[in-house]
Amino acid sequence: MQIGELAKRGGCDAETIRYYEREGLLPAPARSASGYRRYEQAHLEQLAFIRHCRSLAMSLADIRRLLAYHQHPSPAPCDDINALLDAQIGRIHQQIASLQRLEQQLLTLRARCDAPHTVADCGILKTLEGAASGEGCVCHDAPSRD
Amino acid sequence: MQIGELAKRGGCDAETIRYYEREGLLPAPARSASGYRRYEQAHLEQLAFIRHCRSLAMSLADIRRLLAYHQHPSPAPCDDINALLDAQIGRIHQQIASLQRLEQQLLTLRARCDAPHTVADCGILKTLEGAASGEGCVCHDAPSRD
DNA sequence: TGCAAACCCTGTAGTTACTATAGGGTCAAG
DNA sequence: CTTGACCCTATAGTAACTACAGGGTTTGCA
Numbered sequence: 143m144q145i146g147e148l149a150k151r152g153g154c155d156a157e158t159i160r161y162y163e164r165e166g167l168l169p170a171p172a173r174s175a176s177g178y179r180r181y182e183q184a185h186l187e188q189l190a191f192i193r194h195c196r197s198l199a200m201s202l203a204d205i206r207r208l209l210a211y212h213q214h215p216s217p218a219p220c221d222d223i224n225a226l227l228d229a230q231i232g233r234i235h236q237q238i239a240s241l242q243r244l245e246q247q248l249l250t251l252r253a254r255c256d257a258p259h260t261v262a263d264c265g266i267l268k269t270l271e272g273a274a275s276g277e278g279c280v281c282h283d284a285p286s287r288d
Numbered sequence: 289m290q291i292g293e294l295a296k297r298g299g300c301d302a303e304t305i306r307y308y309e310r311e312g313l314l315p316a317p318a319r320s321a322s323g324y325r326r327y328e329q330a331h332l333e334q335l336a337f338i339r340h341c342r343s344l345a346m347s348l349a350d351i352r353r354l355l356a357y358h359q360h361p362s363p364a365p366c367d368d369i370n371a372l373l374d375a376q377i378g379r380i381h382q383q384i385a386s387l388q389r390l391e392q393q394l395l396t397l398r399a400r401c402d403a404p405h406t407v408a409d410c411g412i413l414k415t416l417e418g419a420a421s422g423e424g425c426v427c428h429d430a431p432s433r434d
Numbered sequence: 435t436g437c438a439a440a441c442c443c444t445g446t447a448g449t450t451a452c453t454a455t456a457g458g459g460t461c462a463a464g
Numbered sequence: 465c466t467t468g469a470c471c472c473t474a475t476a477g478t479a480a481c482t483a484c485a486g487g488g489t490t491t492g493c494a
Contacts, residue, residue, distance in 0.1 A: 144470075144471075145470095145471075146469090146470065146471080154452095155453085156470095156471085157452075157453060157454080158451085158452065158453085160472095160473095161451075161452060161453090165451090174460095174471095176459075176460055176461085176471080176472090177459085177460090177471080177472060177473095178460080178470085178471055178472080179471085179472090187420045187421050188420070190419070190420040190421070190422070191416060191417065191419075191420035194416060194419045194420060194425065194428075195416065196451090197428070198390065198393060198394055198397070198427065199390055201450080201451090202450080202451070208413070208416065211407050211410075211413055212413060212416075212417060215407055215408035215413075216406070216407045216408060217406045217407070217408060218406060218407050219404055219405065219406060219407070220401060220404070220405050220406060220407045220409070220410035220412070220413065221404065222407075223401070223407065223410050223412050223413055224398070224401055224410075224412065227394065227397065227398045227401075227412060228398070230394055231391065231394045231395060231398060234387055234390055234391045234394060235391060237387055238384060238387045238388060238391065241380055241383055241384045241387070242384060244344065244345055244380055245377065245380045245381060245384065247344060248344055248373065248376055248377045248380060249377065251344070251373065252370070252373045252374070252377060255366060255369070255370055255373075258365055258366070258367065259365065259366050260362070260363045260364060260365060260366060261357050261361055261362045261363070261364050261365070261366045261368075261369065262361035262362060262363060263366070264357075264366035264369050264370075266366070266369050266370065266373060267354065267357055267358060267361075267366070267369055270337060270340060270341065270354065270358075271337065271358060273336070273337075273340045274333045274334070274336040274337035274340060275333050275336070276336070279340065281344065282340075282343070290441080290442075291441095291442075292440095292441065292442080300481095301482085302442085303481075303482060303483080304480085304481065304482085306443095306444095307480075307481060307482090311480090320442095320489095322442080322443090322488075322489055322490085323442080323443060323488085323489090324441090324442055324443080324489080324490095325442085325443090342480090347479080347480090348479080348480070
């Protein structure tokens with residue numbers, strides 16, 4: 143199949159596939175006489191593997207490592223794979239916690255302007271200005287006292 | 289004060305300050321005879337404003353808009369500022385939801401390998417490979433049935 | 435006076451995972 | 465024989481910095 147069909151079946155676009163090839167995540171396929179890439183079923187499976195991992199927000203570097211294990215299944219223990227997953231889960235967990243703190247801070251700031259005001263009189267802007275000149279700010283001081 | 293001191297007081301480093309100047313977020317300061325940037329108190333306040341907004345994960349584009357309101361306080365209504373905050377809150381909220389789904393998927397996948405295995409026998413890797421060849425995958429199919 | 439450390443300057447390239455564009459070649463249908 | 469849909473390479477852009485390379489300046493100390 144040509145790159146366009148692989149792209150459609152893999153749920154990404156052709157540029158992305160060429161990018162993965164350049165990055166060494168997909169092997170360079172055979173070419174037709176005119177230089178078009180010609181892919182086999184195995185390429186589709188590898189692309190699906192990559193896209194699936196990407197949908198789990200794994201980095202291309204991590205995916206490269208997983209692909210290496212996939213291509214050279216070894217009798218060594220799989221601790222490394224587990225550690226990779228654990229690190230990924232840890233990162234996501236931390237991101238969630240930090241975004242939740244952020245959301246609280248933003249909601250606190252947002253509450254400073256509930257009724258319609260003028261720009262010159264906007265509680266949000268005033269709070270931001272106050273924080274800039276060294277006053278403690280509601281958004282970072284008040285809510286998350288951890 | 290010189291750029292190094294501004295950086296220390298503003299909690300960022302000198303490169304970042306030069307970057308903000310290039311991006312038009314900080315006005316170009318006066319220069320000494322030898323070309324060193326010389327900052328005033330007002331610069332520190334503006335930098336603090338920017339860094340505070342950044343700590344709320346606002347984009348530089350949004351911060352630029354807030355700075356404009358700050359510099360030209362107008363009698364117009366502040367709807368725009370409120371809308372900016374609401375959009376920011378919405379984005380963060382969606383990110384949290386999507387990361388929470390992700391975390392569940394990763395935990396489900398992680399559960400496929402609880403005991404120590406060999407790489408060739410790792411439940412995580414097998415699950416990823418299965419998903420790549422078209423089988424439904426636990427991580428995306430099982431948990432979040434919304 | 436000489437020197438070294440600690441500053442500062444500009445300009446450019448790197449980061450992530452793509453996406454978009456320019457400027458071309460190929461192929462099948464009508 | 466032309467039109468449209470496809471393909472190719474190479475390069476630049478995205479966000480918000482960060483990290484050089486390759487230089488100049490200032491300050492303190494011997």
